[in-house]
Every structure is written in structure tokens, then in C-alpha cells.
Amino acid sequence: MNPLKKTLLLTQAAIATRRVHLLPEPEGERSGIVTPRDGQTDSQEPIRFVAVGDSLVAGSGVSSQAESLTPRISSRLADATGRCVAWQTHAKLGSTMRRVRYRFLEEVEGHVDVLFLCAGSNDILARRGRQDWVDDLTAAIDIAEGLADHLIVCSSGQPHNSPKLPGMLRKELAKRINAQTEDSSRICRDRGIDFVDVAHAPLFDGFWASDGFHPSAAGYEFAADQVFAAMSFLERL
Incomplete structure (x- = not known):
């Protein structure tokens, strides 16, 4: 990257830091x-569904955990x-995959039917x-496969x-997200794991919460549809 472009991007990132006021994680049971x-x-035990991740799992953008993903x-x-x-979340605003790998997956206890x-x-x-x-991501998948019968990985x-x-800044982020999504898709494909690409899903009026950075309730409803549609293992539950 040439020095001028790098300087401009850093300047825009600094402006964005002051402009974007992220909504907190909502209150409520997790x-x-x-x-x-x-x-x-039926008389079977409940399906145990556990989600681990960042603010999309933590529910930032809505007013209660009940409205979250x-x-x-x-x-x-x-x-x-x-x-x-029976669902459960382990997540925090600002988390990277490394935090998921070393913290949240360590919090998952017992048998899990589906891990997101x-x-x-x-x-x-x-x-x-x-x-x-x-x-x-590879290390997190290794851990997750030892915890759950079925795994689904989501993009950024x-x-x-x-x-x-x-x-x-948006253009630079798009370039990096494209590369990340390509890597994630390839890893999941090679390992036979379901992958859902929400990073490139078409958006609509009302998708964003008031912070312009997280989904609204309607946005989470849309994302839930995307995730559910990518689950290939439903008949085996």
C-alpha cells in the first residue's frame, strides 16, 4: 500500500472512531x-444449540437478548x-476469532448438538x-468439532x-472481507462444514440499528433466515 493511501485510510479510521458510537450488548438472559x-x-431431549462469537452473537443493535440472533x-x-x-450464547462486543478460540469455546460444557x-x-x-x-479459524474449528455433532461457521x-x-475505508474493508470470506469458505468446504456468507447478503431499508454498524431487529431476523438456510444437517437432528 502506498504511503499516501495508508495515511488517508488511517485518517478515515480515526474519523470513524469518533463518529461511530456502538450500541452496547442488550440486557437479558443468554x-x-x-x-x-x-x-x-416429541419426547426427545431438547436440541442443544450453542452460539459463540462477537457482537452479532451478543446481540448489539437490539434492546433485549430475546430479539438477538x-x-x-x-x-x-x-x-x-x-x-x-435449548440455546445458549458465549459472546462479547469486539471479539476476534482468537478470543473465540481461547475463551468462548473453553466455556462450552457438555454435549452440543449444533454449534454456531x-x-x-x-x-x-x-x-x-x-x-x-x-x-x-482452523484451530477454532478443531476445538468446535470436538464439542458438537454439527457445526456451522458464519462470515463476518x-x-x-x-x-x-x-x-x-469501506472499500478497503470490503477488499479484506472478500479475502477473509474466501479463506473461510475454502476451509469449511475442504472440511465438509456448513458455511454461511452474510458479509455479501443484500441489505434493505431498516437493516441497520441506530448505530449504523449492527443489525436492527429486522436485520437479525434476516440474518437468522440466512443462517438457517445454510444448515444442511436438519434431517439428522
């Missing part, structure tokens, strides 16, 4: 049980399988190297489309 909407359940995915799992779903692994945006924003991402969010960020 675990619960969801039943199928038709009220009909994990319980929304759980509702779809319950309706599709006719089974109750979601991080990436903060690795991009922290300008971590591409090989660092590959190493951390869409900071490159945030209306709060300057144009040149």
Missing part, C-alpha cells in the same frame, strides 16, 4: 428454551424439527493478518457497508 410454534413436541435461529430449528431447542461459530469483523477492523485468520458482518464509515 440462554433459554424455545418450543415449536405449533405447540407439538441466537433465539431467532433457535425458533427456526424448533419449527423445522418439531423439537424444543461467528466472528471476523473485528479481525478485519484490528487489521490482523490473513494467515492469522486462517490459523485461528458487513462493516464495509456501514453508512457511518467513509468511502475509501
